[in-house]
Amino acid sequence: MAQPAYAPFNVPGYVLALRRQGELLAGAAQRAGLATEVPSCPGWAVRDLLKHTGYVHRWATGFVAEGLASPAGASEQEILGQGPADAELPEWFREGHAALVRALGAAGPDTNCWAFLAAPSPLAFWARRQAHETAIHRVDAERAAGAAGQPAGTAGQPVGAAEQRASAAGQPASTAGPAAPGNGTSFEPAFAADGVDELLMGFLARNIQRGSWAGLGGSLAIHADDGTAGGADWLIVSDPDAPGVSRGTGRADCTAAGPASDLYLMLWNRGPMDQVRVTGDPAILAAFGRALQITWS
Numbered sequence: 001m002a003q004p005a006y007a008p009f010n011v012p013g014y015v016l017a018l019r020r021q022g023e024l025l026a027g028a029a030q031r032a033g034l035a036t037e038v039p040s041c042p043g044w045a046v047r048d049l050l051k052h053t054g055y056v057h058r059w060a061t062g063f064v065a066e067g068l069a070s071p072a073g074a075s076e077q078e079i080l081g082q083g084p085a086d087a088e089l090p091e092w093f094r095e096g097h098a099a100l101v102r103a104l105g106a107a108g109p110d111t112n113c114w115a116f117l118a119a120p121s122p123l124a125f126w127a128r129r130q131a132h133e134t135a136i137h138r139v140d141a142e143r144a145a146g147a148a149g150q151p152a153g154t155a156g157q158p159v160g161a162a163e164q165r166a167s168a169a170g171q172p173a174s175t176a177g178p179a180a181p182g183n184g185t186s187f188e189p190a191f192a193a194d195g196v197d198e199l200l201m202g203f204l205a206r207n208i209q210r211g212s213w214a215g216l217g218g219s220l221a222i223h224a225d226d227g228t229a230g231g232a233d234w235l236i237v238s239d240p241d242a243p244g245v246s247r248g249t250g251r252a253d254c255t256a257a258g259p260a261s262d263l264y265l266m267l268w269n270r271g272p273m274d275q276v277r278v279t280g281d282p283a284i285l286a287a288f289g290r291a292l293q294i295t296w297s
Helices: 011-032 044-066 076-081 089-106 122-147 159-166 189-210 261-265 282-290
Strands: 220-224 232-237 244-247 253-257 277-280
Touching: 011 044, 011 122, 044 089, 044 122, 076 122, 089 122, 089 253, 122 189, 189 244, 189 261, 220 244, 220 261, 220 282, 253 261, 253 282, 277 282
Parallel strands: 220 253
Antiparallel strands: 220 232, 232 244, 253 277
């Protein structure tokens, strides 16, 4: 399995993205209300979304801060069934998110702990995984807020002054992107392309390697057309005898093309197929969301 490409993000860049996405998630959850259903997570209310993401943040913090070599502790089902009461839940989430940001920021490059996808280092894995985990669930919270009639408001403004000053000073700035007012959530092209790469070259490649990938009934090409800002290509081959996924182009039975942000949301089942350009057999793309199973181990 090829190692994921992390450029242009490094660990500090991922940590800043994680910090910003968690703040936006918390804000959207507050606007939505804890009892509001989450349209993109059937069966969940916002309280479940906060418990899940807060649990994942604490889970990840344990590996990074304590150097844990294997998963341990209560299951997610146990956490969701218990967890804090509604009155304490928003602050509980913020505390767990802040602790993860601190742990990743303080960890050294030689940090050694369990990780479940190939990465340059365990620290790089956890920083990347948690940035995208939180970004996708931030989308869920924004959708819930929108369904409750509470738009993103100022979250839709361009990158803030603090990030601009950090970038001007030569520090990594979060480019995970603002919420797009009125029409959902968008991400900066480089961050979105990195998220697509993690999904395909991380989760999908692992499933193929394990023999747990059922295939799509044809080959699928993914093309992010953002140019130097986030342009990239991936190819999924569904040959029963030699399935595979790679970076680059090739013959495909279906091609999905568009801005990296739209591809990121669509491939994570947070956006419709019709927001990207599809050529060839659309049933192959439709099969992707049903066929890919995301597991932590």
